[in-house]
Amino acid sequence: PKVMTAASLVGAAALVFAGALAVLSLRAPSQLQASALRHHTPVRRSVAPNLGIYGKGLSTRRASANREGLSMGSRCAQRSARAYAAGAAAEFPSLKNDLVIRAATGQQTERVPIWMHRQAGRYLPEFRNFSDRFPFMHRCSTPEIATRLTIQPVERYGLDAAIIFSDILVLLPVLGIEWGMVKGKGPCVQEPINTPEDLVRVSSPSEADIKSELGYVMEALTRSRMELDGRATLIGFSGAPWTLLGYMVQGEGAKTTQAVKAKGFLYQHPEAAHQLLTTITDTVILYLVEQVRSGAQMVQVFDSWAGELTPSQYAEFSTPYLKTIATGVKEKLKEQGLPQVPVSVFPKGACSHALKDLAQSDYDVVSLDWGIDPAVARQQAPNKVLQGNLDPSILYLPKEVISTHTQKMIDSFGTQRYIANLGYAVDKSMDPELVGSFVDEVRTYSTILNKQTQPEPVAA
Numbered sequence: 001p002k003v004m005t006a007a008s009l010v011g012a013a014a015l016v017f018a019g020a021l022a023v024l025s026l027r028a029p030s031q032l033q034a035s036a037l038r039h040h041t042p043v044r045r046s047v048a049p050n051l052g053i054y055g056k057g058l059s060t061r062r063a064s065a066n067r068e069g070l071s072m073g074s075r076c077a078q079r080s081a082r083a084y085a086a087g088a089a090a091e092f093p094s095l096k097n098d099l100v101i102r103a104a105t106g107q108q109t110e111r112v113p114i115w116m117h118r119q120a121g122r123y124l125p126e127f128r129n130f131s132d133r134f135p136f137m138h139r140c141s142t143p144e145i146a147t148r149l150t151i152q153p154v155e156r157y158g159l160d161a162a163i164i165f166s167d168i169l170v171l172l173p174v175l176g177i178e179w180g181m182v183k184g185k186g187p188c189v190q191e192p193i194n195t196p197e198d199l200v201r202v203s204s205p206s207e208a209d210i211k212s213e214l215g216y217v218m219e220a221l222t223r224s225r226m227e228l229d230g231r232a233t234l235i236g237f238s239g240a241p242w243t244l245l246g247y248m249v250q251g252e253g254a255k256t257t258q259a260v261k262a263k264g265f266l267y268q269h270p271e272a273a274h275q276l277l278t279t280i281t282d283t284v285i286l287y288l289v290e291q292v293r294s295g296a297q298m299v300q301v302f303d304s305w306a307g308e309l310t311p312s313q314y315a316e317f318s319t320p321y322l323k324t325i326a327t328g329v330k331e332k333l334k335e336q337g338l339p340q341v342p343v344s345v346f347p348k349g350a351c352s353h354a355l356k357d358l359a360q361s362d363y364d365v366v367s368l369d370w371g372i373d374p375a376v377a378r379q380q381a382p383n384k385v386l387q388g389n390l391d392p393s394i395l396y397l398p399k400e401v402i403s404t405h406t407q408k409m410i411d412s413f414g415t416q417r418y419i420a421n422l423g424y425a426v427d428k429s430m431d432p433e434l435v436g437s438f439v440d441e442v443r444t445y446s447t448i449l450n451k452q453t454q455p456e457p458v459a460a
Contacts, residue, residue, distance in 0.1 A: 092295055096230035100161045103419050104298060104342035104365050104385050112415050112446035114439055115161035115235070117346075117367075118425035119153040124432055126152050136181055140166050146220035147227060154232045156432070157439045161233040161298070164224060164291075166217055168239030168302055169247060171287060174213050175280065176203040177248050185252055192251035193265070196272035202248075204279055210286050218294035225295030236296030238287050240303035240345075241280040241325075242318040245273065259308040266309075266317050273317060281321045285328040292329075292338050300344040300367065301325055307349015307369075314350050319357050322347070326362035344387065348424060351389075356380045370423025374412035386413060389423040390438065395430050399437045406441040415446045415453070 095101065099113035122131055130145055139145045149165040169187055172179050178190045193199065203209075211218065225234050246254060246262040254262075266273045288299045303318060326343050333340055344365035347354045351372040358366055359381035368377055368388035377386055394405050410420070420442040426435060 092225050093230045097160055097232055100233040106417055110450055112418055112420045112442055113160035114420040114442045115159045116422050116426050120149045120165045121426050122428035123426055123430045141216045143216055143219040143223055147223040150224045151227055157436055159232055161235050162228060163235040164221055174205045174209055176201050189247060189251045193249045196269050205283050207286050210290050221291055221294040221296055233297045234295055235298045235300055236291030237300045237302055238284045240301050241277045241321040243303050243305040244280050245276055246305045254305050254308050259305060277321050281324050284325055288329050289332045292341050298342045303347045306347040311353040314354055323361045330362055359384055385417045387419040387421050392422045392424050395434050395438055402437050403441045406438055407445050410446055415449050
């Protein structure tokens with residue numbers, strides 16, 4: 001037998017080491033790589049800097065130090081181009097279950113349609129099959145995974161809508177603001193906006209930038225639309241300008257901070273705040289229009305931090321921009337010959353004081369939190385389709401209690417011009433069976449009510 005020389009031993013060891021590195025490179029990416037995954041390019045020369053009274057802006061975006069992020073960003077751009085080419089040529093399946101669309105546009109429905117905020121979540125064992133293996137942003141930025149997670153709740157519960165699995169913060173890197181997931185804290189912005197001078201770091205993206213950097217969202221929408229095959233309405237979404245500004249300035253979520261820093265920015269630098277809100281608003285409009293082009297049949301704006309503002313602050317720093325989004329999306333859809341899909345807004349925590357003003361907007365649907373009575377909501381927004389608003393904590397109670405409160409909710413809203421939902425979202429600690437009992441009760445009870453209120457057909 002041949003005796004291996006020292007050189008050959010070294011060579012063999014090098015091969016083993018290289019193989020180990022190759023295996024490691026296939027691991028699911030780290031949560032801390034978040035915004036570098038799939039939607040980051042080293043330099044975005046096509047993006048115009050946010051010009052304004054605070055400086056000339058940056059001509060290029062800083063390259064990420066994460067080399068894996070850069071390569072994945074390149075792959076995402078290639079994939080996005082393929083997805084758009086395929087989407088442009090594809091014909092989407094016809095919508096067989098159009099209950100949500102009919103309700104959202106004020107048409108008659110045979111029962112109340114239902115879907116739930118955060119219906120794709122860790123309360124589902126089939127969802128945990130993915131969340132236990134892949135970090136959050138890897139799930140968001142991998143269209144195949146995002147599609148599967150989007151469709152899971154529809155397959156389990158027969159829901160009338162699927163909302164794309166994504167996150168409101170995916171828009172931040174397009175605006176020049178990097179973020180990542182930090183264990184124990186949630187989403188954190190790497191370099192928050194601290195002063196008006198920091199606005200030079202904020203980009204004003206074009207339609208092409210949205211397509212290239214958020215193509216993974218668009219591909220997930222197209223895939224989901226095709227795989228749903230008309231079983232349910234596909235909903236796209238974005239964060240609201242104030243909520244996105246809140247993260248950009250606060251640097252982290254509002255749960256533990258009460259958004260003190262972000263609110264302080266509004267008080268101290270109102271002119272800069274309005275400039276930033278305008279840039280975000282323009283970007284949200286482009287983003288939602290691209291989602292419709294990619295297959296979304298309805299879009300919703302989530303103002304998750306709405307309840308952090310006083311009524312007067314909200315009227316100045318949120319409502320006008322929300323109104324601009326609804327009008328702008330519809331105008332651009334018409335200009336580009338795209339479907340005129342329903343547009344919804346969810347001012348979480350602010351419905352009691354913001355609804356009357358939002359009733360004078362171009363939104364088709366207003367989603368309500370549990371802090372407003374349905375009868376009051378009907379009085380304040382008689383021209384709007386309403387969505388909501390069961391207190392999610394009820395879903396921890398026995399089935400008979402869930403049924404009682406669900407029936408009470410439907411009695412208050414009525415069965416028409418209404419979409420059943422929660423006043424916020426499904427929590428990861430909820431029992432899937434109890435969530436299902438809520439869905440079943442909406443479907444059964446609203447069908448019975450509709451039959452009771454419809455006149456008997458006259459015999460020939």
